Amino acid sequence: MKQFFAFFIGLFLCAHSVCADRLHEILPEFEAYVEKVKQTWGAPGVAIAIVKGDETYVKAFGEREVGTDRKIDTNTVFQIASLTKNFLAHLFARLVQDGKVSWDDPVIKYMPQFFIDNDETTKQFTIRDLLSHRSGLPSFSGDTFWYIGFSQDEMVSGLSRLPLKNMLRSKYGYQNHLVGIASLIAEKITGKTIEVLFREYLFIPIGITSGGVSLEAISPKQSFIERFLGSSKDLNVAYAHNDRGGVTHKLPFSSLIYLFPGTSGASISISDYAKWLRFLVNQCAINGAPLIAPEQVKEIITPHIVCDMKPDDNQFPGDRYTDISYGMGHFLYTYGEGDKKVKARGHMGAFYGTRSLMMVVPEKKLGIAIFSNYGSFKVSFLPEILINKFMDLYLNLSPIDWNTRIKNEFDKMKRMNKQFYEEERLQNPKPARKLENYVGRFKSDVYGELSLVIESNKLHLMYRDKKIPLQHYNGNQFSFSAYLLSESFCNSDIGRIEFGSTTGRNIDVCSLWTLLREGKDEGLFRRVT
Numbered sequence: 001m002k003q004f005f006a007f008f009i010g011l012f013l014c015a016h017s018v019c020a021d022r023l024h025e026i027l028p029e030f031e032a033y034v035e036k037v038k039q040t041w042g043a044p045g046v047a048i049a050i051v052k053g054d055e056t057y058v059k060a061f062g063e064r065e066v067g068t069d070r071k072i073d074t075n076t077v078f079q080i081a082s083l084t085k086n087f088l089a090h091l092f093a094r095l096v097q098d099g100k101v102s103w104d105d106p107v108i109k110y111m112p113q114f115f116i117d118n119d120e121t122t123k124q125f126t127i128r129d130l131l132s133h134r135s136g137l138p139s140f141s142g143d144t145f146w147y148i149g150f151s152q153d154e155m156v157s158g159l160s161r162l163p164l165k166n167m168l169r170s171k172y173g174y175q176n177h178l179v180g181i182a183s184l185i186a187e188k189i190t191g192k193t194i195e196v197l198f199r200e201y202l203f204i205p206i207g208i209t210s211g212g213v214s215l216e217a218i219s220p221k222q223s224f225i226e227r228f229l230g231s232s233k234d235l236n237v238a239y240a241h242n243d244r245g246g247v248t249h250k251l252p253f254s255s256l257i258y259l260f261p262g263t264s265g266a267s268i269s270i271s272d273y274a275k276w277l278r279f280l281v282n283q284c285a286i287n288g289a290p291l292i293a294p295e296q297v298k299e300i301i302t303p304h305i306v307c308d309m310k311p312d313d314n315q316f317p318g319d320r321y322t323d324i325s326y327g328m329g330h331f332l333y334t335y336g337e338g339d340k341k342v343k344a345r346g347h348m349g350a351f352y353g354t355r356s357l358m359m360v361v362p363e364k365k366l367g368i369a370i371f372s373n374y375g376s377f378k379v380s381f382l383p384e385i386l387i388n389k390f391m392d393l394y395l396n397l398s399p400i401d402w403n404t405r406i407k408n409e410f411d412k413m414k415r416m417n418k419q420f421y422e423e424e425r426l427q428n429p430k431p432a433r434k435l436e437n438y439v440g441r442f443k444s445d446v447y448g449e450l451s452l453v454i455e456s457n458k459l460h461l462m463y464r465d466k467k468i469p470l471q472h473y474n475g476n477q478f479s480f481s482a483y484l485l486s487e488s489f490c491n492s493d494i495g496r497i498e499f500g501s502t503t504g505r506n507i508d509v510c511s512l513w514t515l516l517r518e519g520k521d522e523g524l525f526r527r528v529t
Contacts, residue, residue, distance in 0.1 A: 023052050026393040033389050034061055037403045041382045042248045043374035044241055045072040047270035048386070051277045051367045058270050064373070065239045066248045074271045077210050077218060078238045078371040079257060080356040081349030084213070084266035085179050087198055089131055089329020090284065091186060091262075093296040094201045101189050103128040103299060110185045115160040121168050130182040131328040132304035133174050136164035142177040144516050144523075146259055147488040148447070149464055155259070156181065161446050161519050172307045172326060176263050183262020194262040205291055206279050210269040213261045219253040237267075238373035240353030243491040244483060248374065251353045251487055264351055270371055273358075277367030280360045300328040301345060307331070314381050314406050315348065320388060320397075335359075340395045348384070350377045352488050357383035359391070366394070378492040381406050414492055421494050421514070430475035435459050437507050438476075438499055441528040446519035449528065452510075461497060468495075476500060476507070482515060489515065 038046050038061055045062035060072040095101050104126045107114045115122050116135065129135060145158045155177050165173070183194050190197060195213045203211040212218060218237050240251040258265040268276075279285075284292040303325035311318030316333065322341075324333040330345045346359035353376070358369040368390055370383035385402040392400060435454050443449045450463040459478060461468040466485060470478035476499040482489035489495070494514040499507045508527040516523040 022394055022396070023050070023055070023057070026390075027057070030386075030390055030393055031059070033403070034386060037382055037385050037389075038062060040403055040407055041374065041380050042243075043372050043380060043382055044248060045076075045238055045373050046382070046386075047072055047074065047076065047078060047238075047371040049270045049274035049277060049367075049369045050390075051274055051281055051365075053365050056274050056278070058274050060270065064237065066241055066250055070234070072238060072373075073236070075210065075269045076236050076238050077212070077267050077269050078356065078373060079218060079240060079265075079267045079352075079354045080273075080371060081257065081264050081351040081354055082176070083347055083349040083356045083358060083369075084262065084264050085131075086329045086347045086358070087202060087266055088179065088183055088186070088194075088262050089300045089327075090292060091197055091201050092127070092131065092182070092328070093284075093292045093300055095186060095189070096299070097293050097296050101127065101185070107181065107185070110188050111156075111181065113156060114181065117162075117164040121164065124168060127182060127185065128304070128328065129169065130178045130185075131300075133172055133178075133326050134169045134305040135173060135175060135178055136166040136168045136171060137162060137173050137175060137178075138165045139172075139174040141173070141175060141518065144447075144518055146176065146256065147486040148516070149256070149486070150259075152180075152184070152259060158446060163520055169305070172305045177260060179263040180260025183260055186262065194265070198266070205286060206275050208268065208272040208275055210267075210272045212267045213258075213265045215253065215255050215258050218267045236269075238354075238371070241374045242353045242483075242487070243375065243379045245491055254352055254487060256486075256488060257352045257354075264349070270369065273369050273371070277358065277360060277369055281362060281365050281367045283362065301330055301332065302327055303332055304328065312409075314409065315384055317388070319400075320391075335361075335391055336395055337397050340397055342395065346387075350375070352376070355380050355383050357387055359387055376488075376490060379490050381410060417492070417494070421496070425474035425477075428474075432472045432476065432478075433507070438478075438510075442510050442525035443528050444516075444519070444523055444525045445521065447516055447523055447525070450510075450525060470497065485512075485515060 034046060044066040045064060047060045050057040058074045060074050060076060062072055064070045064072050064076060096103055106123060107125045107130060108122060116125055141162050142155060142159060145155050150158060186197060187193055198211065198213050241248050242251055284290060284297050305326050307324040307326055309316045309324055316324050320335055322334045331347060332345045334341050335344045336342055342361045342363060344359050344361045349356035355372045355375050360367040368387055370386050372382050374380050385406055388402045438452050438459055439454060441449060441451050450461060453460050453462060459470045461470055468480045468484045470480050473479040478497050480495040482493035482495035496514045497510055497512050499510045502508055510525045511523060
């Protein structure tokens with residue numbers, strides 16, 4: 001009888017613990033997959049957090065810096081790029097809750113200089129619109145301004161020269177600078193920086209100690225003596241890396257990611273991010289007490305725009321992700337197959353050599369986050385592969401080797417892209433004109449002015465603070481390494497400048513169309529006379 005009672009109690013405990021949720025059972029297979037995927041993509045390091053009920057699992061893999069023995073641990077601080085947007089949405093929920101702002105306040109109430117496409121749209125544009133990717137602009141509009149070093153003022157001004165592709169609130173189009181503008185409004189209405197606001201409204205109440213939103217929070221500082229002696233402070237930071245010539249290349253610390261820190265600038269350790277996951281899983285409550293009122297939580301996790309993703313999208317593959325929409329700071333979707341489906345929400349991050357991704361499944365009290373110090377969307381889909389694998393194991397779905405599938409599609413796309421750009425030269429090779437024909441100043445309404453000069457019998461592109469040597473490619477096309485224009489570009493980006501003539505005689509226009517092609521004239525530069 002005692003044995004039967006003990007067996008019954010064991011079954012009960014198993015059914016109401018991680019035993020039933022498979023977490024401990026699947027971790028060995030998942031960890032082995034992490035090592036395999038990390039090696040496939042050439043990522044120096046990966047950090048993982050999983051929360052389930054009252055349990056937390058955190059683990060780190062690899063190095064902070066490629067080619068070194070400086071290991072990542074669970075307290076290593078990562079730049080998490082657009083996962084910052086999730087913080088910002090929750091910050092606004094608290095500001096609305098405190099009566100400092102309304103979701104549907106017009107942007108021009110706080111930023112009179114804001115303008116988008118036309119007067120009527122500008123007047124209607126609200127804070128809710130800034131945070132929900134439904135502006136009517138094509139996805140990633142204005143990102144090229146960011147890559148080449150525009151200031152905040154230049155970014156806001158450049159926005160006015162970008163035409164809407166669709167009507168306001170009619171179509172999903174992911175944006176970075178619009179969310180950044182929302183963060184400027186948060187600063188204006190409170191008189192505090194995003195760094196301070198995140199700390200006071202979110203990090204301190206939740207117990208996050210490593211969270212920061214500035215270059216100063218992640219970049220090692222040296223005194224004059226340290227620089228003179230060649231010594232340096234070794235902060236526990238994961239350095240950003242990118243692909244350069246097929247080799248994993250460490251990037252220098254850069255201020256680019258902090259242009260609008262409220263949309264992309266957060267940095268945090270995986271241990272502290274596990275606390276954030278627990279906060280989300282518990283419906284923004286701490287020890288049962290809501291930090292954010294349920295009605296405001298509902299505002300940010302309610303669908304605001306449908307995301308019409310293609311079934312073969314690598315971020316949201318159609319055989320697992322359905323009903324995809326965006327709230328504010330959250331992608332909302334269903335994950336699974338057949339009768340094994342769960343409602344989930346999450347966000348991704350990718351910028352300047354760093355990748356991140358998180359997902360929470362409230363009905364399962366489950367959350368997972370993946371950080372990696374490698375790549376952008378053009379370089380690595382490692383986080384997507386790992387979260388898909390984990391969820392497949394957790395839900396006991398039919399097996400898919402996401403690593404092989406996505407890597408093969410990724411490599412195929414890169415080959416096709418390269419073939420597209422080489423096709424014309426292979427079929428119709430042409431010589432260049434004399435280099436003197438290309439020399440001069442050219443100006444774009446969107447991107448400003450560039451110059452072409454000859455030095456040491458070689459044509460050079462001069463743009464902003466860069467001087468880039470050009471190689472003849474074909475006819476009036478010259479090539480260069482894209483990362484010389486900006487470290488934000490990687491080996492997959494094609495650096496090309498093409499010259500032309502509107503009269504059929506002298507060269508009077510040029511375009512960097514493979515990299516800079518925004519605005520009504522798609523970034524065309526016209527000769528300054």
